[in-house]
Amino acid sequence: MQDKSIDNALLALRKQIIRGNRDGLEHVEALLRLRGVDMPRVLPAKRSDVARRGHMTLLILDILRDGPKTLQEVAARVAEYRPESADRAFSRTAQALSKMKAKGLVGYEGRV
Known part of the structure; x- marks a missing residue:
């Protein structure tokens, strides 16, 4: 060896x-x-609840499947699926919706 x-x-x-x-x-x-080997700092293991790429997009599209909803309504449903605080779910949802709107996947009508 x-x-x-x-x-x-x-x-x-x-x-x-x-x-x-x-x-x-x-x-x-x-x-x-x-x-004579240098020992690097060992970082903690990755969290198991970290979202996978595209997971939020799929989750939001699934939530919106049965009709239009406000950001607060979508964030509340996201919080049911993700183990995080309501504030974090709101900001994560707002960020994801903004990216989805830029791609043309979702639209904004009035307050919905």
Whole structure:
């Protein structure tokens, strides 16, 4: 096995230990120090509730399928599907609707 492969395997193991809050971190870091490998900062794992690309567009189009609604009504329905605060759901919905309007997917009629 090449040295680079061993180093990468140890770095991956270190990341798993840190993110999973498991035992053995001091041993892996000792091996990395012996090998002269720099240990980068490990970022926390990505949240599981992060929206996928295009998810909000599909969600909003599904909500609007049964007729026109105000921004507040759409945001309230989005908040039911996404685990976030009502304020965050409102701003996320407003941003998504703005982008959808620019693409011609939705329109604005009066206050609806």
